[in-house]
Amino acid sequence: MRVLKDISALNSWRRNQEEMALIPTMGALHAGHMGLVSKAQQAVDTVLVSIFVNPTQFNQSSDLDSYPQDLQSDLTQLDEAGIAAVYVPDYEQLYPHGYRFKIAENELSKRFCGAHRPGHFEGVMTVVMKLLQLVRPEYVYFGEKDYQQLQLIKAMVKDFFMPTQVIACPTVRDKDGLALSSRNQRLSDAELNLAPMLYQTLIDDGDLESKKSRLQSLGFQIDYLEVYDDRLMAAVYLGDVRLIDNVPVAGKFI
Incomplete structure (x- = not known):
């Protein structure tokens, strides 16, 4: 090489x-x-x-x-x-x-x-x-x-x-669903255990407000959670580490 x-x-x-x-x-x-x-x-x-x-x-x-x-x-x-x-x-x-x-x-x-x-x-x-x-x-x-x-x-x-x-x-994920990112190295053990809930919340049923409420109750600080170009996109903080993710959504998301 x-x-x-x-x-x-x-x-x-x-x-x-x-x-x-x-x-x-x-x-x-x-x-x-x-x-x-x-x-x-x-x-x-x-x-x-x-x-x-x-x-x-x-x-x-x-x-x-x-x-x-x-x-x-x-x-x-x-x-x-x-x-x-x-x-x-x-x-x-x-x-x-x-x-x-x-x-x-x-x-x-x-x-x-x-x-x-x-x-x-x-x-x-x-x-x-x-x-x-x-x-x-x-x-x-x-x-x-x-x-x-x-x-x-x-x-x-x-x-x-x-x-x-x-x-x-396509996004490469850990077995728990967490999108792989260099920033994941900065997460504490507790944050690393919680981080996969971002992906899980994105793919679970529910409207945007219910997803936001769930993430906030889990301890995520939300920058945004919005639909663009048939993608549900999110950026959140766990501690001082910013995580982003997105999943495809079919049709109009309510």
Whole structure:
């Protein structure tokens, strides 16, 4: 496995590749990320994973500071999975002029997570745009857990006429239903036992108000619980850890 640490090394490696897929990550890899890896490997011969904790998508410095990072563990997992190469840039490479230029969207990015995390999606879209411009992949893989992010990336790629196909993969869950996330590492044992009730509440019968009441009675602090695009989407806090999830809903949700 090649570990590419700068743009010149990435360009040199990329010139020798044909059809390929990119999986952008912020590291702290778990089975959800590795599920994307497996899906991509089944579709194309060459898969590149990027690892970069993007500071521009964090609206609170404390959230950035507490984000779990273990590069050596990430590289070991990817090597064992047979990944062709990993791109591990630093901030100066991806933001040579600082955060002077950014990608903005004026509708969906202002709702749901965007309403509670100002600037978050501008940071996400900007770094994804940079990675797509650098890597020029035929395919890029994202999970459905970050459903709002997925829809924004799809729209951005389409609106900017980019020759990359966005591939969506189903959310990977633990056996108790909890959506896998790097942030789960920050949950206490008690919170980890409670966290699966978010998914259980989403899939159980009941209207939005009854679901909100149930989550609040269990100890979740709700950012939002709403339907969008035939998805029931939620963002909640357990302690100081923010969890998001979504499930498909059939027809109009009352």
